Each structure stands twice: as structure tokens, then as C-alpha cells.
Amino acid sequence: MSEHARATALRELCLACGLCCNGGLFARVPVAPAEVERLRGRGLVVVSHRGEAALRQPCAAWSEAGCSCYPERPARCAEYQCHLYARLAAGAIDPSAAHARLGRILELVATLTRAFGGVEAGSAIRRAAAVLAAPPPIAAEHARLALDLVELVRLVTRELDARFAAPAELDAVDAAVPGPGAGPRPEELRR
Ligand code: SF4
Ligand code: SF4
Numbered sequence: 001m002s003e004h005a006r007a008t009a010l011r012e013l014c015l016a017c018g019l020c021c022n023g024g025l026f027a028r029v030p031v032a033p034a035e036v037e038r039l040r041g042r043g044l045v046v047v048s049h050r051g052e053a054a055l056r057q058p059c060a061a062w063s064e065a066g067c068s069c070y071p072e073r074p075a076r077c078a079e080y081q082c083h084l085y086a087r088l089a090a091g092a093i094d095p096s097a098a099h100a101r102l103g104r105i106l107e108l109v110a111t112l113t114r115a116f117g118g119v120e121a122g123s124a125i126r127r128a129a130a131v132l133a134a135p136p137p138i139a140a141e142h143a144r145l146a147l148d149l150v151e152l153v154r155l156v157t158r159e160l161d162a163r164f165a166a167p168a169e170l171d172a173v174d175a176a177v178p179g180p181g182a183g184p185r186p187e188e189l190r191r
Contacts (some may be wrong), residue, residue: 001091009095010088014066017102021062021081024109024125028054031074035098042069082106083159101159115145129164130151 005157019025029038031053036046045056054075061068067077084101089094093101112124128149157164 006091007087008143009098010044010068010085013085013088013095013098013102015064016099017106017147018062018064019105019109019160020060020082021057021077023058023065023158025082025164026057027126028056029059029074029076031055031076035158036075039069039074042072044069082157083162101155105152105155105159108148110149110157112145112152115148125152125156125164129156 005186028047028049030049033053036053039046039055042061046059047056048051048054053072059067061073065106067073081089084093088095088098091095109124112128116124116127132149132153
């Protein structure tokens with residue numbers, strides 16, 4: 001594959017995904033003090049988290065058209081590569097296989113977003129990880145949902161970011177914020 005074709009494939013993968021920008025994987029992105037004013041000037045929301053500046057996600061710069069401040073994005077954004085991206089960049093997987101793997105993740109995100117009552121798309125991943133990380137076990141009547149939670153976290157850990165294997169160590173698992181819909185909340189999945 002040519003360099004141009006590889007770059008196109010990477011861009012298409014990220015445009016189809018957006019999970020490291022839309023709040024799916026991360027609740028916030030650390031930013032350097034020198035970046036704060038520039039990002040705020042672009043209309044992005046920079047908050048203080050444990051005394052450090054952080055770009056809040058879902059990121060205001062993200063849309064289906066991609067990152068609106070791509071040339072000026074934070075250094076952490078420029079550095080980040082999920083496993084799937086890195087493998088595609090290295091030629092270790094072809095674009096159709098990468099999209100197939102991403103597709104199942106996005107399908108599960110959509111299912112769990114509906115189940116959790118319509119929270120913003122991506123946070124279903126962090127909520128799934130949080131549910132699985134804390135006892136007690138999920139109630140039997142939510143067995144189907146439990147299987148989806150397990151599959152989603154397993155796939156995200158394997159395909160995108162291994163830190164989801166130990167979400168307590170990942171500074172991305174926010175307290176679950178109830179969505180506006182009628183679906184069960186994470187805490188309601190248990191007896
Ligand atoms: S999670 Fe990976 S594939 Fe998805 S937008 Fe981020 S870098 Fe691209
Ligand atoms: S600044 Fe751009 S790359 Fe960084 S989180 Fe926002 S949309 Fe994504």
C-alpha cells in the first residue's frame with residue numbers, strides 16, 4: 001500500500017470511529033499549560049482536573065467531518081494512537097479488517113448507549129468498564145446486557161486501548177451520569 005493510500009485509510013478509520021475524541025474512551029485529555037489559551041481561543045472547553053489542565057470530552061472540535069482544529073490539536077491528541085490505528089499504520093492489518101473490528105465495537109456502543117438510556121455515544125464504554133470493575137455481580141435478568149458489556153470491554157481492550165483491562169487505573173472512568181432515557185442505569189444492573 002502506498003503512503004498516500006495508508007494515510008487515506010487511517011483518516012477513514014478515524015472518521016468512522018471518533019472514540020478517542022467523542023468521549024468514548026476518555027473523559028478528558030491532559031493539555032500542557034502553554035496550550036490552554038490557544039485551545040480556549042478555538043472554543044474548546046479546558047477544565048482543571050486534579051490541578052492539571054485538561055480538554056473535556058466529548059471534544060467540541062469533533063464532528064463527523066473530523067477534528068476542526070487538527071493543525072492546532074493538543075500534543076496528547078497528536079501522539080495518541082489506539083492499537084487498531086497503530087496496526088493499520090504499520091501494515092499489520094488491512095483496512096477492511098480494521099473496519100470490521102471497529103464495526104463490532106461501534107455496534108456494541110450503540111446497543112449499550114440505548115440500554116443505558118441514551119447517554120452520549122461514547123461514554124457507554126467507560127460505563128461498561130466501570131460496571132464490570134465493581135462488585136456485586138450483574139443481576140440475572142440483565143444477562144444479555146452483561147454479555148454485551150463483557151464483549152465491549154474485551155474488544156476495546158484488545159483493539160483500542162489495553163488500559164481498559166484495568167479501568168480503575170485509567171483516568172477515564174467517570175462516575176456514571178444517568179442518561180435522559182428509561183434504560184437501566186449501571187447501578188440498576190445489579191440486585
Ligand atoms: S480510537 Fe483509534 S481509530 Fe478511533 S478515532 Fe481514535 S485513533 Fe482513530
Ligand atoms: S482536539 Fe481534535 S484530536 Fe483532540 S480530542 Fe478534540 S477533536 Fe480529537
